Amino acid sequence: MLFFSALNPSAVARGLGVLALVCMGMSSVHAQDAGLEALRQEAQRWANEAVLKSQPPGVNLRMRAEVGALDSRLRLAPCGNIEPHLPAGARLWGRSRVGLRCVDGVTRWNITLPVVVSATGKAWVMRGHVAAGALVTESDVMEADVDWAEEPSPVLADRNQWVGQTAARLLSTGQTLRQGMVKPAQVFQAGASVRVLAQGAGFQVSSQAQALSAGVVGQPARVRMENGRVASGIVLDMRTVKIEL
Template structure:
């Protein structure tokens, strides 16, 4: 396990892959391949390669990395040029994996995967008590604590304004870390309510009204059944009106 501080943006995974190839010369045993993979992951994390999100790179997250081992039953052909790489669609965040492949010309090709767990410790908010779906969170609902940002794909809510006054999107348990997928804006109107609809065009606004097909909060999308029976979709603004384009 390697703790380190996440630096400012430095993306050099391609350079690290080249470094891995150079370091892999004549390394064919599983322990050596495990070590190569571990070195590559730790170098990538140190160069700001965690998370795949530029916004994460400026946060003071304390990284911890656990690199697993290849299956001891593997029988790999000798290779003098092994390339560590990050599989397409993967990122060094949470439970993931990296690949090791033989790219030596003329050698028998192979491709294996090494399990990796990346933890990113930083300040967040944890619930003090159970919260039922639809309940509104207030300032006493959660306390600040160090949490693992990489434990889930949904981003951690770092600031209290991101959850105070919001409602629980589902049943939440005490000690859970608050993440963006767990809360939603409080409803400003319920299903069936009469709402004002603002149809905006180039330099003009047409005002009408209709019945909300679903409840919604500020910034959320809602469907409205107009008086003529037509169904329109729009976004709830800060005044509780529904804005739609023409």
């Protein structure tokens, strides 16, 4: 607070001048804060619309974007047209950035703001621990609402993507099943006796063979036929290799 002496007019004048400068400074700060908040709100409006269009196909997720604040020290030149955009290499998923650029101004500028995107929906979650290499069964998981965007790795939403496969590493209680957490199970060793299903245009022949490599469901395996011929096919299950002719 400023105190002025009635006996010193010059001091009063200097004090009023100081007070005016202080008030002008406070007004400038408030105007700057309001301008930055208006930019944040513009980015928020754009992000709200953009996340609705970025929902993965075939799933029902509750998408939400939360745009963070700009640095209060930022000073930007006046602009007649500001364009929101997604910076190169960024995606509206998890922790990311949204951009604002001046496209009509004496000084062109381009800034980014932090954004957190959540995508809540049903997914498969571990009921308990499953050791690395152990088979993942339906009793090991349950359905729950999770944030798909919490991690960059895609969620394994289809049960066929994980059922009957093995844990690629230790899976812990509460973890959401995601890509890279499971791998196909090995169903037979090299040297095992397997059934070969040879299929061509309009015909199908079944015969016995010996596996020359380990068999992993969905992966290629080499076999030696009864006539000694070596062939390669896709492992269907724990005893069957399919060969396309």
